[in-house]
Amino acid sequence: MTTSFRTVYAAVFGLLVLVALAVVPLEAASPESFRFSGDRTSVTLAEGRERTVLSGNAEIVSDDTQIRADRIEIYGRNFRYAVAEGNVRVVDSKRDIHLSAARLFFDREADQLRAEGNVIMEDRANELLVRGRFLENRNEEELTIVQAxxxxxxxxxxxxxxxxxxxxxIDTLEISGMPVVFRKGDEYRATRITIDLDRDEIVLQGEVRGRITTNDDDPEDGE
Known part of the structure; x- marks a missing residue:
């Protein structure tokens, strides 16, 4: 199987939308499509202080997505925010995607998600692995950021x-901070690397370096 730039990043950013959808049902889903559990649960329903805390083997499950953590807190008006902490695991069974992090925060109304602490995303269907210390998705801006x-x-x-x-x-990925891209034996380095996912093209800016691997068995031009 050949992995294209579009396949790699569609998998990463598609996962973030799936995690968001898993949290949305906290307010509106029917009991058949959403459930939560924990070794210990505390619920506050006072207006303006609505809060549910799941501790110990905390879990939120929707139709296709499961979120597990040591602790999950759902709070805010209409339970706008959700925070998962400690051994956070997200599984999307439909697309066979797995995410792990130390902490996960989701703002349902702003449609923003942040994952922190050795974030690892594995897309098993496409044989992809993505790592970073911080990952943020801003759906309204159509922007996703991965750092460190x-x-x-x-x-x-x-x-x-x-x-x-x-x-x-605009379907574009920018990588900076001593970026390096290796592809099919070729190596690309620059101050900034921009990848056009539509055209599968690479643009190098600043202190450009590279190495192209050729096949010595190929016949010379003109032969």
Whole structure:
């Protein structure tokens, strides 16, 4: 299977939307499509102080998505916010995607999500692994950011840097912070690397370096 740039990043950013959808049902879903559990649960329903805390083996489950953590807190007016802490695990069974982090925060009304602390996303269906210390998704801005120790590993693609910015409106990925892209034996380095996902093209800016691997068995031009 050949992994394209579009496949890699569609998997990463598609996962964030799925996690968001898993939390949305906290207010509106029917009992058949949403449930939660924990070793200990406390609920506050006072107006303006609405809060539910799940402690110990905390779990939120919707139709296709499961969120587990040591502690999950749902709070705010209409339970706008959700925070999962400690051994956070997210599984999307429909797309076979797994996410782990130390902490996960979701703002349902602003449609923003943040995952922190050695974030690892595994797309098993597409054989992809994505790592970073911080991941943020802003759906209204069509923007996703991954920071600190960013690593993207695919079948024939490896990329790393300290900062990655994906703009879904123009389908473009920017990597900075000593970025490096390895693809099919070729190596690309620059101050900033921009990938056009539509065209599967790479643009290098500032202190450009690279290495292209050729097949010595190929016949010379003109033969």
């Amino acid at each position: 120790g960013v690593r993207i590993l695919g079948e024939d693609l490896t990329a790393r840097g300290e900062y990655a910015r994906y703009r879904r409106d």
